[in-house]
Amino acid sequence: MHWFIASEVLMSGLFSSVPVVLVALVGLTVGAGLVTTAVRRRQLAAVVADARRHGTGAGGLAVLAGVAAAAAVGLTDTAAGLGSGVSAALVPLVFAAVHTGVLWVGESAWPRQRGAVRTASLVRRRFPAAALRVRRVLVGAATGVVLVAAVGWATAAADGRTLAGPVTVLPDGLGPAGPAVVGPYPGSVFAVPVLAGTAVVLLLVALALRTALVRPAVPGDDGAEAVLRAASVHRVLRGAAAGLLVELGALLVVVGGAVRSVATATEVGIGDGVLSVGGHPALVVLGTVGALAGGLAVLAGLLLLVLPAPRLRPAPPAPSGPPPSPVPAVPA
Amino acid sequence: MTETDAGRLTLRVDVTSPVPVYEQLREQVTALVGARQLVRGDRLPAARALAADLGLAVGTVARAYRELEATGVVQSRRRTGTVVAGPAAPAPAAGLVADAAADLVRIGRAAGWTDEQLVTALRAALLR
Numbered sequence: 465m466h467w468f469i470a471s472e473v474l475m476s477g478l479f480s481s482v483p484v485v486l487v488a489l490v491g492l493t494v495g496a497g498l499v500t501t502a503v504r505r506r507q508l509a510a511v512v513a514d515a516r517r518h519g520t521g522a523g524g525l526a527v528l529a530g531v532a533a534a535a536a537v538g539l540t541d542t543a544a545g546l547g548s549g550v551s552a553a554l555v556p557l558v559f560a561a562v563h564t565g566v567l568w569v570g571e572s573a574w575p576r577q578r579g580a581v582r583t584a585s586l587v588r589r590r591f592p593a594a595a596l597r598v599r600r601v602l603v604g605a606a607t608g609v610v611l612v613a614a615v616g617w618a619t620a621a622a623d624g625r626t627l628a629g630p631v632t633v634l635p636d637g638l639g640p641a642g643p644a645v646v647g648p649y650p651g652s653v654f655a656v657p658v659l660a661g662t663a664v665v666l667l668l669v670a671l672a673l674r675t676a677l678v679r680p681a682v683p684g685d686d687g688a689e690a691v692l693r694a695a696s697v698h699r700v701l702r703g704a705a706a707g708l709l710v711e712l713g714a715l716l717v718v719v720g721g722a723v724r725s726v727a728t729a730t731e732v733g734i735g736d737g738v739l740s741v742g743g744h745p746a747l748v749v750l751g752t753v754g755a756l757a758g759g760l761a762v763l764a765g766l767l768l769l770v771l772p773a774p775r776l777r778p779a780p781p782a783p784s785g786p787p788p789s790p791v792p793a794v795p796a
Numbered sequence: 797m798t799e800t801d802a803g804r805l806t807l808r809v810d811v812t813s814p815v816p817v818y819e820q821l822r823e824q825v826t827a828l829v830g831a832r833q834l835v836r837g838d839r840l841p842a843a844r845a846l847a848a849d850l851g852l853a854v855g856t857v858a859r860a861y862r863e864l865e866a867t868g869v870v871q872s873r874r875r876t877g878t879v880v881a882g883p884a885a886p887a888p889a890a891g892l893v894a895d896a897a898a899d900l901v902r903i904g905r906a907a908g909w910t911d912e913q914l915v916t917a918l919r920a921a922l923l924r
Contacts, residue, residue, distance in 0.1 A: 576848065576851040577849070577850060577851040578851060580810055580811055580812040581808065581809070581810045581811075582808070582809055582811070582849075582850045582851055582852075583806050583807065583808045583809075583850075584806060584807050584841075584846055584849035584850045585804075585805070585806050585849070586805040586806065586807060586828075586834075586840060586841060587841065588839050588840070588841050588842070588845075588877075589841065589842065589845050677845075678842065678844045678845040678848050679848055680848045680849050680851065681848075681849045683849075
């Protein structure tokens with residue numbers, strides 16, 4: 465019996481870790497492809513290469529810090545005081561917040577011109593078009609998290625962490641049956657920390673984007689400057705959108721599972737017969753679809769993390785031709 | 797409203813120059829507007845962004861923008877930021893002086909002089 469339970473737990477763990485392993489494999493493949501096809505440092509101007517290193521370094525550090533913070537919160541149950549399971553619910557948001565915070569610091573520390581003579585282009589900053597799609601994903605995911613948390617908060621049982629089904633009156637004076645109570649469910653116990661965490665993530669995203677859009681330009685190469693700024697904005701949006709998508713997916717899985725469970729008819733034994741109590745097929749379908757959509761959202765959020773940022777092209781070769789004529793001396 | 801490709805234009809400041817940096821910025825933007833390289837409706841970068849690019853305090857750029865606004869070269873608008881309003885009111889004999897300056901540049905460039913050398917020659921003439 466014990467080995468059966470152990471194997472069940474093992475199989476459950478294996479199935480739940482499939483998306484993570486899949487994303488890790490995709491990430492390794494994409495990462496290897498990016499490294500092998502990246503423009504070499506010697507193909508770039510020194511100032512552009514340094515700026516790229518600053519950006520990619522901050523991006524890598526942000527991912528490591530985000531993963532470490534999320535793992536620490538999940539493993540040590542940091543938010544245990546708010547309720548059982550709240551720490552697990554906050555893991556994606558902790559990743560998004562720490563990731564965005566590190567990128568904000570990195571953008572704030574972008575190298576500035578230090579020489580006596582300095583130049584700047586008169587071009588106005590615009591939001592990079594290459595990052596518009598990820599921004600839409602971020603807005604959609606944040607809206608989804610707020611909606612699902614709000615609906616969960618409004619429909620949860622009084623304890624704030626379960627969903628109660630309807631009470632069914634049995635025939636022949638047998639009295640009421642139910643309500644069936646299913647948990648976890650994102651009532652106030654989960655919804656309030658999730659909404660607060662989402663607000664923190666969005667605030668950090670706004671600060672990091674504002675900093676990335678006005679940070680010092682990379683002098684001398686407008687094309688590289690535009691790509692590097694688009695990459696900075698992409699990294700900020702990518703991490704936050706990924707965290708919010710995973711959070712939205714997890715909420716949908718929990719809500720869908722709870723609705724499906726509550727809406728499924730219960731078999732009640734009465735005397736020699738069995739009576740089917742309750743049951744709402746439409747809600748069962750809705751819950752199943754919601755849970756499946758949540759699973760897809762989790763997978764999409766994890767895959768979003770490996771979406772490459774805009775990349776630099778090699779600097780154009782120096783123009784060939786005769787050397788410039790010497791400058792005449794200034795007359796006295 | 798015509799808008800030029802302001803991204804091709806650059807500002808250059810020397811923080812060791814005895815001329816205050818905000819004055820250098822004011823002079824250059826005024827010159828670009830006078831030369832029609834910036835025209836009415838062109839939007840200048842936000843003071844914060846330009847200050848970051850030049851490694852200056854935001855207040856320095858903001859002061860240059862205020863001076864430009866006081867002379868009517870730019871306007872500050874709540875939604876669109878700092879926008880070129882048009883060239884400053886012409887001084888007496890502005891056309892003659894502009895023609896002479898254009899001659900100076902034309903002759904100097906024909907002789908292969910750099911911009912710095914032309915400015916040095918003009919400064920020398922101002923000291924006589």
